[in-house]
Amino acid sequence: MSADRLPTRDGVLRAAAKIAEILPPTPLLPLEIEGQRLWAKAETLQPVGAFKIRGAWHRLSDLTDEEHARGVVAVSSGNHAQGVAWAAKRLGIAAAIVMPRDAPKVKLEATRALGAEIVLYDRPGEDREEVAAREVAQRGAVLVHAFADPWVIEGQGSAGIEIAAQMGREPSRIVVCCGGGGLSAGLALACPEAAIVPVEPVGWDMVGRSLAAGEIVRAGPDAPKTICDALQPAASAPVNLAVLQGRSDPGVTVTDDEVRAAQRFAFARLKLVVEPGGAAALAAVLAGKVSVDEYTVVMLTGGNCDPETFTETISSV
Structure with a gap:
């Protein structure tokens, strides 16, 4: 196995077949916004509350026997952590997860409950990639990167294979919550005819800026x-940009207030609990920042919220 290989559509199809053996498809829900019907893919309803279970399962279930024995290390603020922990527990693999101390309590507790060891770091202050590299070296473990791993990208793309099957055709566009670009890249491979629209928080649009610049752009200290x-x-990765270059519509960002409005909308209209990062794509659509049609799909990517924070959000106006 080589983590340097490029992800492929054949890999996405293989991942989708593997995932279909253990998980039912998540619902594709009809949604109406200002008179326009479109669709929402409810990845919030995965067993770990987020789409990250897809890439984690594809990656860990493809480990060799030797790699299986070495264990894995992952870096995550919570959703990838739970995906890796879930897959590792099911496959009998030791997992250590590098997580920020300020990660939502619900994500920290859920990762521990799945049996993974948590290695905490300070955000800001410590470089999470350096912490992970140290753990990999000390343990002799396999790194399962949250977005820059070809197996992870292919696994995330399995959501696109499900969407096309549920719609009976490829979507015209997929609006995607975007961190490092793993899901966006996977969906681009899964649905080659669809426009991919990554949505990032204001000031954290590292994928959009990198695509515009044609090179990796890192988040600044400010x-x-x-x-x-x-x-x-802090930055995307070359493998993600290689897939997305020429396929995506970069530059869509959303504010915290727009995200909170999307969380309230999803709760009121879809009866779904959606975390802030999982609501970014919906926020962009509600704010009129993305054009939509009847074949547009909005990804609702995660629902792991601290109860107190979520209650505060849906109670505010």
Whole structure:
């Protein structure tokens, strides 16, 4: 196995077949916004509350026996952590997850409950990739990157295979909550005829800026705070940009207030709990920042919210 290989559509199809053996498809829900019907893919209803279970399962279930014995290390603010922990528990693999101390309590507790070891780091202050590299070296483990791993990208793309099957055709566009670009790249491979629209928090649009610049752009030390904890990696990666270049419509960003409005909308209209990072794509559509039609799909990517924070959000106006 080589983590340097490029992800492929054949890999996405293989991942989709593997995932279909253990998980039912998540619902594709009809949605109406200002008179226009479109669709919402409810990845919030996955067993770990987020789409990350897809890439984690594809990656870990493809490990060799030797790699299986070495265990895995992952870096995550919570959703990838739970996906890796879930897959590792099911496959009998030791997992250590590098997580920020300020990650939502619900994500920390859920990852521990799945049996993974948590290695905490300070955000800001410590480089999470350096912490992960140290853990990999000390343990001799396999790194399962949250978005820059070809297996992870292919696994995330399995959502696009489900969407096309549920619609009976490829969507015209997919509006995607975007952190490092793993899901966006996977969907681009899964649905080659669809426009891919990554949506990022204001000040954290590293994928959009990198696509515009044609090279990796890193977040600066003055990057603003965002409630979208799942969408703030310091930079994307070459493998993600290689897939997305020429396929996506970069530059769509959303504010915290727009994200909160989307969380309230999803709760009121779809009866779904959606975390801030999981509501970014819907926020862009509600704010009129993305054009939509009857074959547009909006990804609702995660629903792991601290109860107190979510209650506060849906109670405010």
